[in-house]
Amino acid sequence: MKEIRWHGRGGQGAKTVSQILAQINLREGKHVQAFPEYGPERSGAPVRAYNRISDAEIRVHSGVYEPDIVVVIDETLLDSENPTEGLKPNGVLLVNSACSPEEIRARTGFSGRIITVDGDRIAKETGTGFANVPMLGAVVAVLGTDYAVAEAELREALGGRLGAEVLNKNLQAFRAGYEAAKGVTVG
Amino acid sequence: MRKAITGHKAVAEAMRQIEPDVVAVYPITPQSEIAEYYAEYVHDGLVRTELIPVESEHSALSACVGAAAAGGRVMTATASQGLALMVEVLYIAAGLRLPIVMALANRSLSAPINIHCDHSDAYLARDSGAVQIFAESAQEAYDYTLMAQRLAEDMRVRLPVIVNLDGFTLTHSVQVVDVLSDEVARNFVGEFKPIYPLLDVERPVTWGPFAMPDYYFELKRAQQAAIEAVPAVFLEIQREFSRICGRDYHGFFEAYRLDDADYVMVVLGSTAGTAKVAVDELRAQGMKVGLLKPWLWRPFPIREVAEALSRAKAVAVLDRAISFGTMGALYEDIATALYPSPRRPVLVNYVYGLGGRDTAVLDLVKVFQELPTIKATEPVLRYIGLRE
Numbered sequence: 001m002k003e004i005r006w007h008g009r010g011g012q013g014a015k016t017v018s019q020i021l022a023q024i025n026l027r028e029g030k031h032v033q034a035f036p037e038y039g040p041e042r043s044g045a046p047v048r049a050y051n052r053i054s055d056a057e058i059r060v061h062s063g064v065y066e067p068d069i070v071v072v073i074d075e076t077l078l079d080s081e082n083p084t085e086g087l088k089p090n091g092v093l094l095v096n097s098a099c100s101p102e103e104i105r106a107r108t109g110f111s112g113r114i115i116t117v118d119g120d121r122i123a124k125e126t127g128t129g130f131a132n133v134p135m136l137g138a139v140v141a142v143l144g145t146d147y148a149v150a151e152a153e154l155r156e157a158l159g160g161r162l163g164a165e166v167l168n169k170n171l172q173a174f175r176a177g178y179e180a181a182k183g184v185t186v187g
Numbered sequence: 188m189r190k191a192i193t194g195h196k197a198v199a200e201a202m203r204q205i206e207p208d209v210v211a212v213y214p215i216t217p218q219s220e221i222a223e224y225y226a227e228y229v230h231d232g233l234v235r236t237e238l239i240p241v242e243s244e245h246s247a248l249s250a251c252v253g254a255a256a257a258g259g260r261v262m263t264a265t266a267s268q269g270l271a272l273m274v275e276v277l278y279i280a281a282g283l284r285l286p287i288v289m290a291l292a293n294r295s296l297s298a299p300i301n302i303h304c305d306h307s308d309a310y311l312a313r314d315s316g317a318v319q320i321f322a323e324s325a326q327e328a329y330d331y332t333l334m335a336q337r338l339a340e341d342m343r344v345r346l347p348v349i350v351n352l353d354g355f356t357l358t359h360s361v362q363v364v365d366v367l368s369d370e371v372a373r374n375f376v377g378e379f380k381p382i383y384p385l386l387d388v389e390r391p392v393t394w395g396p397f398a399m400p401d402y403y404f405e406l407k408r409a410q411q412a413a414i415e416a417v418p419a420v421f422l423e424i425q426r427e428f429s430r431i432c433g434r435d436y437h438g439f440f441e442a443y444r445l446d447d448a449d450y451v452m453v454v455l456g457s458t459a460g461t462a463k464v465a466v467d468e469l470r471a472q473g474m475k476v477g478l479l480k481p482w483l484w485r486p487f488p489i490r491e492v493a494e495a496l497s498r499a500k501a502v503a504v505l506d507r508a509i510s511f512g513t514m515g516a517l518y519e520d521i522a523t524a525l526y527p528s529p530r531r532p533v534l535v536n537y538v539y540g541l542g543g544r545d546t547a548v549l550d551l552v553k554v555f556q557e558l559p560t561i562k563a564t565e566p567v568l569r570y571i572g573l574r575e
Contacts, residue, residue, distance in 0.1 A: 019191075019361050022361040025191075026363055032361065033360055033362055034191070038302065059461070059464055060460060060464045060548060062546055062547040063547070065547065
């Protein structure tokens with residue numbers, strides 16, 4: 001079983017992409033859970049969301065304490081949220097940042113694998129305005145999920161909510177996030 | 188079809204397939220999304236339900252009572268303070284033998300105000316006369332919503348049925364749910380047959396008349412007979428449902444690795460899933476542990492539970508609510524079941540998870556490991572994951 005913890009701020013779409021990731025993993029035949037951590041939410045407040053992905057039925061219903069992957073959608077949370085807490089030493093820290101992994105290592109002290117993806121730049125260049133979808137692409141790459149399966153599910157998940165133009169921008173952003181993180185998988 | 192959906196959506200899908208005549212509902216966290224999904228279905232024309240948006244939960248259940256007495260198939264959903272407001276009317280629904288099915292997204296009661304899960308709302312309705320079922324997962328919440336409709340409407344029962352699902356843990360979490368085709372689900376639920384409908388103006392009847400001391404007692408005894416009829420009907424419905432869904436539902440509780448277990452945990456709802464992981468871990472280390480997870484909580488399957496637990500050396504009963512001033516409600520059920528048994532295991536009562544306090548696998552492993560050290564049953568509450 002792999003466990004993922006997302007760090008974002010209210011309104012950045014961490015919960016949304018964690019739920020889409022669950023749909024992607026189901027499409028590739030996995031058992032899944034996705035759940036947010038609910039506090040007194042308001043726009044801009046730190047929020048967490050979680051995924052579990054397994055080949056076997058998932059029965060546990062507790063929180064996630066030792067994630068395999070931590071995704072930080074908002075870089076400013078590196079300083080306030082201690083996002084590496086409990087992260088497995090052989091896990092992956094995935095950060096939306098223009099900084100290098102070495103710079104993130106110096107800030108967090110995390111000794112495992114660090115990947116930085118400039119999700120904000122991708123969001124700006126593709127015109128989506130949100131870094132959550134590029135980071136979802138990066139997670140899909142890290143998990144080693146088949147790209148075509150993931151893209152088909154994303155298309156279906158977003159197709160109902162977005163018009164064709166915005167959908168295409170999101171698919172581009174997803175692809176860019178995927179490409180940026182490709183090559184590092186979690187065993 | 189297997190879908191990755193929230194517990195809310197799973198319950199709303201079951202409701203859509205049941206397609207009641209009337210849904211009267213008031214939003215409250217963590218139930219609101221059930222009502223929101225259903226309102227969408229009504230708006231989109233997927234169901235022909237009369238959706239009654241009301242000004243409070245008291246009104247929601249009152250509207251349900253009126254609609255059910257009028258001859259409609261009726262559903263609602265609530266949580267926490269919403270159920271507290273409904274309780275007055277819930278006793279009436281049970282006393283009038285109205286088959287109203289309700290999803291209860293379990294949440295703590297105020298004060299202090301808290302939106303997260305525990306079972307104090309379900310416990311509040313314990314003696315209301317409503318049947319209560321607990322789900323471990325979104326899948327079970329979906330399945331038991333369909334089964335609850337059949338149970339409530341069975342002519343031997345005709346009682347309100349509450350399907351409990353843990354707030355947030357199940358309602359807001361995306362899980363894999365195998366949703367039946369509409370045709371299979373609808374065939375299973377079947378047609379609703381109203382009895383003595385108020386709207387049958389050719390045959391006028393009175394609902395809810397006064398009962399003096401010369402009749403009230405007999406009517407309450409008849410209500411007890413109705414809820415005593417539930418277990419046999421419950422098993423019939425489970426058998427039929429298992430055949431169409433391919434999942435195995437048999438019995439009033441799930442017995443997980445229980446047969447040869449020396450140390451047993453009894454727990455309701457989603458924490459039973461976490462307990463299964465704890466059981467597997469300890470079994471792998473050679474400790475003979477097992478789990479008893481009640482699906483049917485009211486009526487309580489006293490004899491069957493006694494039979495299943497009488498071989499154990501010690502039993503941990505976990506209550507997700509405090510019954511202030513005495514032992515936990517589930518513990519008292521288990522103690523009642525085991526008292527006549529010639530071989531009584533040591534019973535230990537744990538309170539856990541109040542107001543959404545997380546219960547991890549390790550917490551439950553520790554409970555199992557503590558059990559062999561407790562030598563006698565004592566009227567003492569123990570607490571899991573509490574800072575003291």
